[in-house]
Amino acid sequence: MSEALLAPSAAPARDTTPLLDIRGLKVHFKTDDGMVRAVDGVDITANRAETVCVVGESGCGKTVTAKTVLKLIDMPPGRIVAGEIRFEGRDLVPLPPAEMRKIRAKQIGFVFQEPMTSLNPVYTVGQQIAETVRQHEGLSRRAALDRAAEMLRLVNIPNPQRRVQDYPHQFSGGMRQRVMIAMALSCNPKLLIADEPTTALDVTIQAQILDLLDEMKQRLGMAVLLITHAMGVVAEVAQRVVVMYAGKVVEEATVEALFATPRHPYTQGLIRSIPRIDRAASVHARLEAIPGTVPSLLNPPVGCRFAARCRHAMPDCVAAEPPLREVAPGHKVACILYPEHRP
Amino acid sequence: MTNYVVRRLLIAIPSLLGISVILFTVLALAPGDPFEELATNPAIPPDVRAALRASLGLDDPVWTRYFSWLTAMLRGDWGYSFVSRVNVDQLILARLPTTLAIIGASQVLALAIALPVGVMAATRPYSVFDQVANTLAFIGFSLPTFFTGLLLILLFSITLDWLPFVYRADLTSTGWTWWGEQIRQSIMPVAVLGLFQGAAWTRFVRSAVLDVIRLDHVTTARAKGLPEGSVTLRHVVRNALIPVVTLVALQMPTVFGGAIVTEQIFRVPGIGSLLISAILANDTPVIMAVTFVFAGLVIFFNLLADVIYGWLDPRISYS
Numbered sequence: 001m002s003e004a005l006l007a008p009s010a011a012p013a014r015d016t017t018p019l020l021d022i023r024g025l026k027v028h029f030k031t032d033d034g035m036v037r038a039v040d041g042v043d044i045t046a047n048r049a050e051t052v053c054v055v056g057e058s059g060c061g062k063t064v065t066a067k068t069v070l071k072l073i074d075m076p077p078g079r080i081v082a083g084e085i086r087f088e089g090r091d092l093v094p095l096p097p098a099e100m101r102k103i104r105a106k107q108i109g110f111v112f113q114e115p116m117t118s119l120n121p122v123y124t125v126g127q128q129i130a131e132t133v134r135q136h137e138g139l140s141r142r143a144a145l146d147r148a149a150e151m152l153r154l155v156n157i158p159n160p161q162r163r164v165q166d167y168p169h170q171f172s173g174g175m176r177q178r179v180m181i182a183m184a185l186s187c188n189p190k191l192l193i194a195d196e197p198t199t200a201l202d203v204t205i206q207a208q209i210l211d212l213l214d215e216m217k218q219r220l221g222m223a224v225l226l227i228t229h230a231m232g233v234v235a236e237v238a239q240r241v242v243v244m245y246a247g248k249v250v251e252e253a254t255v256e257a258l259f260a261t262p263r264h265p266y267t268q269g270l271i272r273s274i275p276r277i278d279r280a281a282s283v284h285a286r287l288e289a290i291p292g293t294v295p296s297l298l299n300p301p302v303g304c305r306f307a308a309r310c311r312h313a314m315p316d317c318v319a320a321e322p323p324l325r326e327v328a329p330g331h332k333v334a335c336i337l338y339p340e341h342r343p
Numbered sequence: 344m345t346n347y348v349v350r351r352l353l354i355a356i357p358s359l360l361g362i363s364v365i366l367f368t369v370l371a372l373a374p375g376d377p378f379e380e381l382a383t384n385p386a387i388p389p390d391v392r393a394a395l396r397a398s399l400g401l402d403d404p405v406w407t408r409y410f411s412w413l414t415a416m417l418r419g420d421w422g423y424s425f426v427s428r429v430n431v432d433q434l435i436l437a438r439l440p441t442t443l444a445i446i447g448a449s450q451v452l453a454l455a456i457a458l459p460v461g462v463m464a465a466t467r468p469y470s471v472f473d474q475v476a477n478t479l480a481f482i483g484f485s486l487p488t489f490f491t492g493l494l495l496i497l498l499f500s501i502t503l504d505w506l507p508f509v510y511r512a513d514l515t516s517t518g519w520t521w522w523g524e525q526i527r528q529s530i531m532p533v534a535v536l537g538l539f540q541g542a543a544w545t546r547f548v549r550s551a552v553l554d555v556i557r558l559d560h561v562t563t564a565r566a567k568g569l570p571e572g573s574v575t576l577r578h579v580v581r582n583a584l585i586p587v588v589t590l591v592a593l594q595m596p597t598v599f600g601g602a603i604v605t606e607q608i609f610r611v612p613g614i615g616s617l618l619i620s621a622i623l624a625n626d627t628p629v630i631m632a633v634t635f636v637f638a639g640l641v642i643f644f645n646l647l648a649d650v651i652y653g654w655l656d657p658r659i660s661y662s
Contacts, residue, residue: 070566072562072565072566097571101568101569101570102568103568104565104566104567104568105566105567105568106568110566112559112562112563112566114559117558117559117560118559118560118562118563119560119563120560120563120564120578120582121560121582121656121657121658122581122582122585122655122656122657124657131567131569131577132567132568135567135568135569136568167657167658169657169658180563183563183567184566
């Protein structure tokens with residue numbers, strides 16, 4: 001059992017089709033005030049065994065994008081208006097609910113933001129992990145509980161044999177997030193989507209959870225799609241980064257390229273707004289912030305959505321929406337500052 | 344757990360004592376004399392009447408009478424009815440099964456309606472089903488039982504002549520015919536009580552389920568790939584049952600109160616109608632005993648609510 005778990009799930013290194021390929025995804029929500037275009041044409045890819053970070057501020061559509069992959073948004077009011085979500089080449093958008101359930105947890109695991117409320121308070125953590133395993137692998141109750149204990153051991157929870165009998169309220173926030181990760185990984189999925197898994201935790205625990213995610217990825221060989229708003233988290237774990245703003249992708253690059261040469265003014269602003277201990281000590285400069293607020297997604301402005309807050313804005317910015325184009329190998333940006341965007 | 348129950352039972356003793364003091368005082372202050380019937384009987388000479396009053400202790404001060412009632416009660420002597428000249432405990436024991444059967448059946452009916460309808464309405468909020476269920480529930484618990492009871496009697500007993508409108512405890516038939524007649528005469532009282540409770544609980548179940556259905560752990564359950572039925576039953580209804588069960592147990596005393604009215608309408612010979620006739624006849628020992636039984640039931644169901652609450656919700660600990 002433990003050997004099977006510790007072995008990488010598969011080694012299709014030659015397979016060049018991306019594991020997850022989101023193309024032109026549009027998710028709109030019907031509200032009393034009108035249609036909210038929460039996700040408005042998003043492309044994200046994740047290759048096997050790769051860690052991709054989706055970063056952006058609150059309300060940029062990153063969580064909706066993540067939840068839409070498993071169709072966990074409420075429909076209605078939400079609706080997938082356009083786009084494809086290809087997982088191993090198969091489009092998940094038209095899949096019927098019964099097929100979708102076979103993908104959830106078995107192929108794609110999901111870790112939520114709030115470990116305090118994401119577990120059911122009336123069942124033991126063992127029962128909750130075992131429930132997932134039984135659903136997908138048809139194990140007996142006994143075997144599923146053994147797997148649950150095995151998973152708790154894997155995520156470094158002490159005394160796993162005894163802890164499976166405990167209820168969620170007997171765990172701290174960090175421990176509950178470990179339980180959530182154990183549950184998401186219990187069926188050995190090929191992709192783990194983690195939606196701000198450390199936001200609700202305090203800083204020391206955040207680092208432990210990020211380390212755990214990284215360790216799990218090394219041992220189990222799955223790909224990770226990590227949603228976050230913290231550039232520090234991005235720098236620590238990502239291989240590739242997708243920057244989202246107001247329901248759109250504005251820049252995509254490897255983590256090295258993004259921090260070395262951020263292209264989009266929004267990304268540049270995000271990086272400048274990271275507090276730096278070396279500067280704080282020498283230069284008496286105020287921490288830079290991006291002025292203004294995110295535009296309403298109810299009636300998004302025409303043209304570049306960042307134009308109103310951009311220090312490089314020019315008249316052409318509001319004329320038409322800049323598409324995402326490659327400006328360097330593997331580095332895409334949606335901004336007319338770059339020659340690739342000029343006709 | 345056992346400790347907790349024992350502790351709660353011990354706490355119940357002063358509560359019951361307090362209730363009995365209040366009941367006794369109120370009855371002593373109430374106008375009318377339990378001896379009225381004998382007092383107006385011209386065949387009994389005044390000196391015999393005075394001797395009888397003295398021997399029964401009716402002229403003693405209230406507190407003396409209370410303590411003699413209490414000591415007798417504790418010895419198991421519940422006194423005897425002034426009106427029917429039968430021991431009160433026999434009177435209550437003879438009528439309690441009828442009340443329990445009617446109330447039990449009506450509560451089962453109420454839950455059988457409220458649970459499925461409430462859950463279905465909450466899982467499809469603002470749908471046609473939800474709107475219809477809500478409207479019917481609103482009508483159901485707005486109409487008092489004495490009104491629906493009379494309405495049913497008018498319709499099914501008088502106009503259609505399908506069901507008897509008087510509940511008889513002295514059915515002479517035996518075997519299957521007895522069961523048939525028993526069921527036929529129980530239909531209306533059970534329906535009146537059950538539909539009224541069911542309507543109130545439907546709304547409560549609906550709101551309890553709606554509270555749970557939006558919680559994060561329900562999304563987690565979906566993300567685990569569970570079928571929608573399991574998500575609803577295991578992760579929504581199971582959690583929503585915690586407040587529902589508590590409410591049902593706590594409402595039981597109210598149900599007994601409602602049963603008093605229903606028993607009176609359908610002439611069901613239960614302890615509710617016993618209480619009403621005892622009050623009308625100034626039959627103090629019976630009033631005292633029946634209200635005391637009701638008080639005991641209130642305390643018992645409160646305890647039951649707490650125990651079930653702890654059993655359903657592992658976050659509650661009794662240590």
